[in-house]
Amino acid sequence: MIFPKNSRTIAAKAAVGVLLMAGMATGAVWYYGTPKYSRVGYEPTQPIPFSHKIHVGQVGLDCRHCHTNVTESPHANLPATETCWTCHGQDKGAIKHDSPLLAPLVEAKKTGRPIDWVRVHKVPDYAFFNHAVHVNRGVACASCHGQVNEMAVVRHEKPLSMAWCLECHRAPEANLRPGGQVTNMAWDWRTDPTLKGKTPEEFGRIEMAHSKIEAPVSCTGCHR
Numbered sequence: 257m258i259f260p261k262n263s264r265t266i267a268a269k270a271a272v273g274v275l276l277m278a279g280m281a282t283g284a285v286w287y288y289g290t291p292k293y294s295r296v297g298y299e300p301t302q303p304i305p306f307s308h309k310i311h312v313g314q315v316g317l318d319c320r321h322c323h324t325n326v327t328e329s330p331h332a333n334l335p336a337t338e339t340c341w342t343c344h345g346q347d348k349g350a351i352k353h354d355s356p357l358l359a360p361l362v363e364a365k366k367t368g369r370p371i372d373w374v375r376v377h378k379v380p381d382y383a384f385f386n387h388a389v390h391v392n393r394g395v396a397c398a399s400c401h402g403q404v405n406e407m408a409v410v411r412h413e414k415p416l417s418m419a420w421c422l423e424c425h426r427a428p429e430a431n432l433r434p435g436g437q438v439t440n441m442a443w444d445w446r447t448d449p450t451l452k453g454k455t456p457e458e459f460g461r462i463e464m465a466h467s468k469i470e471a472p473v474s475c476t477g478c479h480r
C-alpha cells in the first residue's frame with residue numbers, strides 16, 4: 257500500500273484544521289480590520305479614582321488645566337504630579353490630603369515617578385491624529401471624547417474608527433465651535449450669542465470659508 261490505513265483520517269483532520277484557521281483569520285480581519293471595530297465602552301480602572309464628573313462638571317475645571325498641551329502638541333498630555341499636588345498636597349488645608357485613595361499621588365511625589373494612568377482613548381497605530389490641529393480649528397473635545405463632565409469614570413465614548421473620522425472630515429461644519437467654546441463641556445449653540453441664531457452647520461460653513469479650512473479626505477491626510 258502506498259498510503260497508510262489512517263491517511264483518510266489525517267486528511268480529514270488537516271482539512272478541518274485549515275477550515276478552522278481560515279475561519280479564525282477571516283473573523284479577525286472582519287473584527288479588527290473593518291470600521292466596525294472600536295473600543296466603545298472601554299472603562300478601565302485607574303490607579304486613582306479621578307472623577308471628571310466632580311472636577312469638570314461640579315468644580316468647573318477647564319480641560320486645559322490638566323491637559324495643558326492640547327492646543328500646542330500633536331498628543332494630549334496627562335497631568336503632571338505637581339498639577340494634582342497643587343490641590344491635593346499633604347498640607348492641612350489641601351483637599352482630601354489624608355485620603356487613602358491619593359496614596360499613588362503621594363508615592364509619585366516622593367519618588368519622582370509619574371502616576372501610571374491607564375490609557376483610554378487610542379486610534380489605530382497606522383493613523384496620525386494631531387490634537388492641536390483639531391482643537392485650534394474649532395473641533396470640540398466633546399466631539400471625540402463625549403460628555404466627560406458627566407463621567408465619574410472616563411470611558412471610550414466614540415468609535416474613533418476610520419469610517420467615524422471620515423464622517424466628520426467629509427462634513428466637518430457640524431462639529432465646529434467658536435474658538436473660546438472648544439473646551440466648554442456645557443456649551444449650547446442655542447444660547448451662544450456669537451452664533452446669532454445660526455445652527456452649528458451654518459456657523460461651521462461660514463467659519464470654514466473665512467478660515468479657508470479644508471478637511472483632508474484623502475488617505476495621506478491622516479496616514480503618514
